[in-house]
Amino acid sequence: MELKKNSIYTIEITDMGNEGEGIGHLSLSDVANNKTGTDISTKASSKDGNNVQNITVFVKDTVIGDVAEISIMKAKKSIAYGRLVRLITPSPYRVTPVCPVAKSCGGCSLQHISYEKQLEYKWNKVRECLRRIGKIENPDTLMEPIYGMKEPYHYRNxxxxxxxxxxxxxxxxxxxxxxxxxxxxxxxxxxxxxxxxxxxxxxxxxxxxxxxxxxxxxxxxxxxxxxxxxxxxxxxxxxxxxxxxxxxxxxxxxxxxxxxxxxxxxxxxxxxxxxxxxxxxxxxxxxxxxxxxxxxxxGNVKYRISPLSFYQVNPVQTKVLYEKALEYADLNGEETVWDMYCGIGTISLFLAQKAKQVYGVEIVPQAILDARKNAELNDIHNVEFFTGKAEEVVPAIYEKGGDGSQADVVVVDPPRKGCDKVLLDTLIRMNPKRLVYVSCDPATLARDIAILTPAGYHLEKVAVVDQFGHTGHCENVCLLSKKL
Missing domain, CATH: 2.40.50.1070 (OB fold (Dihydrolipoamide Acetyltransferase, E2P))
Incomplete structure (x- = not known):
């Protein structure tokens, strides 16, 4: 039985993918009974245990709860991609986008979904990444309710x-x-x-x-x-x-x-x-x-922002995120703290208000210049910044010993690809009591947690912060503590 390109099916959307696209399933009987379209290579069969019983179909512009008529655009072994042709029964979570070009523009993939459902989707996405990739049992018990926006429009700076x-x-x-x-x-x-x-x-x-x-x-x-x-x-x-x-x-x-x-x-x-x-x-x-x-x-920390500076795009929710990171760091004024991927010092200066000494490292030279200026601007003197790749700078300092070679608390805020393996190995050797992981991608966050767990780090708390309303993205902050 072959799934046919351009063939039309009726499907119920029961889940959402990583980019907010709707997910439904076609059964073997659905495929067998449809004779329209052009043959494509994917086959669905139940003759042996190696073949799939159902085909998972991803459909952009659909919402959980939609019953829709779709056209198959592309298919692989066990998944397919469809195009929305017609809504038969709209989801109760479907809303009219505020923006007239929301459907065609690549910026807001979720504007057709109620904001409450967007928050539920993001919280669930983080939970599933922690469960499947991070191998965390019952992550629900560690997760706080999601921190949503009071006003999810006009938030980008x-x-x-x-x-x-x-x-x-x-x-x-x-x-x-x-x-x-x-x-x-x-x-x-x-x-x-x-x-x-x-x-x-x-x-x-x-x-x-x-x-x-x-x-x-x-x-x-x-x-x-x-x-x-x-x-x-x-x-x-x-x-x-x-x-x-x-x-x-x-x-x-x-x-x-x-x-x-x-x-x-x-x-x-x-x-x-x-x-x-x-x-x-x-x-x-x-x-x-x-x-x-x-x-x-x-908060009360002032920052200089140049065209090349990395600075979080949602300042209201960034304050929520950084205050949560500071809470998880649990500083009493005696700690040495490392801030990896520090950018213009946004988290570093937040931490410096309650730490003994903070060290930050960032690959972009202009960002480090901004970070040092920001420290001066706020009359903060217990911070030191290094230019370079975290996976090169930190191991070199650790091997040399002396100031900065040890840490009580480490904060990491890596790019979407997550932490470099060399850096994670060095952090494990530095043996901080607490590791606060700020992430914009729950999949790479969960992957890195799976590396840190066998080294004795226990995931204690997780907060999901919606920084990017009407998109499929969110920020997360996790507390990992060293087992005694």
């Missing part, structure tokens, strides 16, 4: 808008469609800072009026590639940075004149990226007007 042309040569500015580099044209975003609705029309009109070229990814030609905006939610300061395939912007004074009419405008700059690459930012920034950075607060 940073946005990166690609710039291009449509087939008629008109300027397009917006976000990429899901899994493509096709730009969905829009001057507004339901999760972005509201000031962007003023910034984008000004830049669109400027580029059109002065016929400024836009970057073409295929040819590598054209000037303006992206528009980066940052907003200090506490200070009200605004940054606009144009990423350009060149060293200057024609008629820049006119753009400055228009942008500086926006309340809070603090920094207007260029980022130079002349490489033929999908990487958004280049290594060099040039200030056109105002300051090379903006400032903002998380």
């Amino acid at each position: 940073k946005a990166q808008f690609p710039v291009g042309r449509d087939k008629n040569g008109n300027i397009v500015i917006g976000f990429y469609a899901g899994r493509t580099h096709s730009i969905i044209d829009s001057d507004t975003c339901a999760i972005g800072a509201e000031v962007n609705d003023q910034i984008l029309p000004i830049i669109r009109a400027f580029l059109t009026e002065y016929n400024i070229s836009t970057y073409n990814e295929t040819t590598g030609q054209g000037l303006v590639r992206h528009i980066l905006t940052r907003v200090g939610f506490t200070t009200g300061e605004v940054m606009v940075c144009l990423i350009v395939n060149g060293k200057k912007l024609p008629h820049a004074d006119e753009l400055i004149s228009r942008l500086t009419k926006i309340s809070g405008m603090t920094s207007i700059c260029l980022n130079i990226n002349t490489e033929k690459t999908n990487k958004i930012l280049g290594p060099t920034c040039k200030t056109l007007w105002g300051s090379p950075y903006i400032t903002d607060y998380i």
Whole structure:
């Protein structure tokens, strides 16, 4: 029995995948009774124990509880991918998206799902990763209720808008469609800072009026590639940075004149990226007007934020996240603490308020410069920052001995890929009493917990913080304690 491409099936959505897509199942009888479409290689059979009894189907734009008519797009051995054709019975959790381009834009994959159901989905995703990948029995008993947002719209303090042309040569500015580099044209975003609705029309009109070229990814030609905006939610300061395939912007004074009419405008700059690459930012920034950075607060700690700085995009929920990390660290003022992947020192400075000494390490040199400036800005002196890969810097310091070679508490906040194995091995040898793991990916978090558990670390607490409403992502913080 072959599953046929373009064949139509009725399916009930019973679960959600990692990116928020709906999941349903087709039985053998479903496949056998459908004669439409084009044969594709996947087969479903019950003749022996090695073959699947049901085919799992992933369907974008569907919700748990939907009964839907779908068309099969692609199939593998035991899974398939479908396209929503028609809703037969909508889910009670389905809502109308606020954004008119939510379905086509790649930014908000869950805006058609009630916010309460989004939170339930994220909590369950973390739980299942801990259970299946981390091999944690009954993770529910360790997990706090999810920390959701009071207001899940207009929460992002940073946005990166690609710039291009449509087939008629008109300027397009917006976000990429899901899994493509096709730009969905829009001057507004339901999760972005509201000031962007003023910034984008000004830049669109400027580029059109002065016929400024836009970057073409295929040819590598054209000037303006992206528009980066940052907003200090506490200070009200605004940054606009144009990423350009060149060293200057024609008629820049006119753009400055228009942008500086926006309340809070603090920094207007260029980022130079002349490489033929999908990487958004280049290594060099040039200030056109105002300051090379903006400032903002998380709690009572003030931070300088430059175009290249890593800074959490949701300051309200970041405060929740960092306060939870500080709670889990359980500092009394006598501890030596390491902060791995410290960025501009956001967590380091939070920890330094209650620790004896904090050491931070980060691979991005500009971030370390910002971290040191941030320490000065807050008159915090019990921190020291190192530039380099955590998996290289920390083992070298540990082997050398002396200051910083031991830690009472270690905090890690790695990129999505999780911690490097060499770093984990070094942390195990450093033998801290407590390890606080902050993660944006529950799968790699669970993988690393599975490595730390045999070394004597016991998972005690887990908090899930929704930093990214209407997307499939969330932040997590876990406490692992050394068994005595």
